[in-house]
Amino acid sequence: MKIKFLLIILLLLFPQLSNAAIESRELANPEQQVIYENLISELRCLVCQNQTIGESNADLASDLRRQVYEMLQQGQSKQDILLYMANRYGDFVLYNPPFKAKTSLLWLGPVLFLVGGLISAFLFIRHKKQNKLLLLEDNPEQTEKLEKIRSLLNTGDRS
Amino acid sequence: MVKYIIPLLLFSILSIFLAIGLNLKPNEIPSPLINTQAPPFNADQLQNPLQKLSPTDLKGQVWLLNVWASWCSSCREEHKVLNHLAQQKMAVIVGLNYKDSNEAANNWLNTLGNPYTTTIVDPEGRIGLDWGVYGVPETFVIDKQGIVRHKLTGPVTDDNVQQLLIPLIKQLQME
Numbered sequence: 001m002k003i004k005f006l007l008i009i010l011l012l013l014f015p016q017l018s019n020a021a022i023e024s025r026e027l028a029n030p031e032q033q034v035i036y037e038n039l040i041s042e043l044r045c046l047v048c049q050n051q052t053i054g055e056s057n058a059d060l061a062s063d064l065r066r067q068v069y070e071m072l073q074q075g076q077s078k079q080d081i082l083l084y085m086a087n088r089y090g091d092f093v094l095y096n097p098p099f100k101a102k103t104s105l106l107w108l109g110p111v112l113f114l115v116g117g118l119i120s121a122f123l124f125i126r127h128k129k130q131n132k133l134l135l136l137e138d139n140p141e142q143t144e145k146l147e148k149i150r151s152l153l154n155t156g157d158r159s
Numbered sequence: 160m161v162k163y164i165i166p167l168l169l170f171s172i173l174s175i176f177l178a179i180g181l182n183l184k185p186n187e188i189p190s191p192l193i194n195t196q197a198p199p200f201n202a203d204q205l206q207n208p209l210q211k212l213s214p215t216d217l218k219g220q221v222w223l224l225n226v227w228a229s230w231c232s233s234c235r236e237e238h239k240v241l242n243h244l245a246q247q248k249m250a251v252i253v254g255l256n257y258k259d260s261n262e263a264a265n266n267w268l269n270t271l272g273n274p275y276t277t278t279i280v281d282p283e284g285r286i287g288l289d290w291g292v293y294g295v296p297e298t299f300v301i302d303k304q305g306i307v308r309h310k311l312t313g314p315v316t317d318d319n320v321q322q323l324l325i326p327l328i329k330q331l332q333m334e
Contacts (some may be wrong), residue, residue: 033248046293049185059258072230088198088291090191 202279237314245274254278
């Protein structure tokens with residue numbers, strides 16, 4: 001039992017072991033190296049869902065990394081490569097998709113939720129306030145009670 | 160009354176979204192290649208190594224590109240369906256042997272039958288990448304002008320053939 005526990009701790013100390021399958025590639029130009037690292041963390045691995053091609057050791061991810069690397073070596077720009085990928089795998093491959101009619105809900109959704117939330121909060125608060133006012137103004141029984149309470153508070157209960 | 164209807168309404172909307180979510184197939188990614196020119200290649204042929212094949216060689220006919228590999232288990236299931244489809248001689252079926260060895264591919268075709276008019280080889284997956292292949296098997300339908308018209312992800316089934324491929328091929332033959 002203790003050994004198992006120690007082993008788990010030991011494994012947790014070496015998280016990079018899980019990345020062992022991902023090769024490291026060096027580009028001659030350090031600027032391109034930065035673009036390479038950027039690109040592989042911006043492209044989605046299509047078979048592993050919710051992993052970038054830089055994180056995944058799937059076969060397809062490694063092919064896509066090779067493609068990115070080769071295109072950079074040929075002197076293509078980041079935009080060229082993103083376009084190349086999107087033309088073959090769709091916007092789905094991009095973790096940072098462009099704003100289009102098709103992706104508008106994706107981009108505007110959070111704003112819509114915020115606006116919706118603010119409007120309903122506003123209505124809710126106003127409704128509450130009105131209820132309170134109604135309670136005080138329109139109900140003679142209530143006013144009577146309220147006055148009684150006030151007078152009690154002011155003068156104190158002598159009973 | 161409204162007090163009770165609002166939560167019910169919210170719950171119904173939530174249920175609708177959850178139901179849609181359950182029925183989505185996140186593994187099927189629509190191909191942006193549909194209705195665009197088939198990506199070019201100049202590929203070696205498995206059984207005819209001296210001759211190359213390119214999509215322009217197939218202009219004027221309706222053809223299917225079936226991506227397969229001997230290491231792919233669902234390709235085995237699909238293979239019977241393809242054999243059957245090939246017997247009907249409706250369209251040229253080109254096999255794209257994806258990330259495989261020629262030896263294994265030849266073995267496969269010799270034992271399971273060969274539905275392909277020709278098979279091209281893509282040992283490094285480069286043609287596959289150009290066609291947006293992300294899983295094997297995949298099947299593309301290309302029309303007489305060399306335009307990709309449909310893509311099937313996953314194994315082709317008898318239902319696919321009857322309900323989708325045969326009507327589509329017939330329609331494309333008439334165009």
